[in-house]
Amino acid sequence: MDIPGTLREPADLEKYRGDWSGLKGGLPAVVYRPASTAEVAAIVRSCRAQGARITVQGGLTGLAGGAAPDAGDVVISLERLNQVEDFDDIGGTITVQAGVPLAKLAEIVEARDWYFPLDIGARGSCQIGGNVSTNAGGNRVLRYGPMRDLVLGMEVVLADGTVMPMLNRVVKNNTGPDLKHLFIGTEGTFGIVTRVVLRLFPRPAVRRSALCAVASFAQVAQLLKQARGRLPGLSSFEVMWQEYLVAAARALGRAVPLGGGHPIYVLVEAEGSTAPQMQEIFEGFLGEMLEEGVVADVIVAQTQEQAQSLWDFRDAIGELLKQLSPFVSFDVGIPLRVTADYVETARARLQAAFPQASHLFFGHLGDGNLHIVSGPHASEADQLAVDEIVYGLVAEVGGSISAEHGIGRIKKPFLHLSRSETELEVMRALKRTLDAGDALNAGRIL
CATH class of the missing domain: 3.30.70.2190 (Alpha-Beta Plaits)
Structure with missing residues (x-):
């Protein structure tokens, strides 16, 4: 179909094969870059008619491989869906398209003496839609909560191309199940977020x-x-x-x-x-x-x-990752009372198995989010062994294999360590209900 900004040449498609995780996917068949919800919906309907699978992409800053397409996928990049649509100076809300970069949003609201508190290292490149789809956390979760607590409403394109408007602008709305939560933290597997209404706060002096x-x-x-x-x-x-x-x-x-x-x-x-x-x-x-x-x-x-x-x-993690590449990165959730033992045991096991590598620990400990970076690890076998050490210990202490980065493709084999089979089956049932053809971000999470 004819959408302005569409990319088809192999040289142009290369950029869209992966994200910051380092996972390289296949070459997509085409990259659509819609500039409106109507264009997103039209693309989805066309893909549905042709039986094509869709990979949804934002700023490509994910660390779980969620943006890496399979060969022949249709990629929908939201980079041109980047407009601020409404700013409520009285109520303290802003309505933006999903492709607005986080740093741009922060700059706009602070210029008008308001404040959007989400702050992560990828702030210059990541996009609001991606922040929503992964329920991003960051440096100020301790006071303001993760992205889930900052979203009032949204608009979503479903797997059949239907547009579902949920552009709520009030904090209290007790009119039945809050359906926006089906699309926060589910990594684009249930629908494509196109517009978001966000809570703002008075700018701290x-x-x-x-x-x-x-x-x-x-x-x-x-x-x-x-x-x-x-x-x-x-x-x-x-x-x-x-x-x-x-x-x-x-x-x-x-x-x-x-x-x-x-x-x-x-x-x-x-x-x-x-x-x-x-x-x-x-x-x-x-x-x-x-x-x-x-x-x-x-x-x-x-x-x-x-x-x-x-x-x-x-914030030096960006520079460190370059020096430790090929690296393995983790964002586990660990109960505070066992964090000391977890770090001591994980460090000892990683050091014994890979004495030549660096194993660095840091995190947002106010909310139990521990980050670990280990590298360099040249072989996939070594990287898998690091995964098994870190995630095995997470299971032992009753933690979460992902506190804020999501599951994507990379962490999928370990999801059973944090979720029961009953929970996984409910997730599968929701996926079947909202995307029976498994067209949206297939192979992520489940």
């Missing part, structure tokens, strides 16, 4: 950041509990084990902060007003943690530039 050196994970847990109860505006609680911080500093070409000799580091952020007493409360809290021995040392950023310098270490 300032963010206060501090890097704390901590002697043990028991003290990390104590610091988190105290910060939740006593630190107004707590928005982020990012934990980096020593090996990660040292590697990040090396990748950035900087000195390791606080000497680099402490076992664990915590990046604490609080949002609020510019009132002097708020800075006093922030610094006073950290001072008390030092006096009580919960924190061994601390750097309190005095300017936004200094704060960004501290956050650079946490």
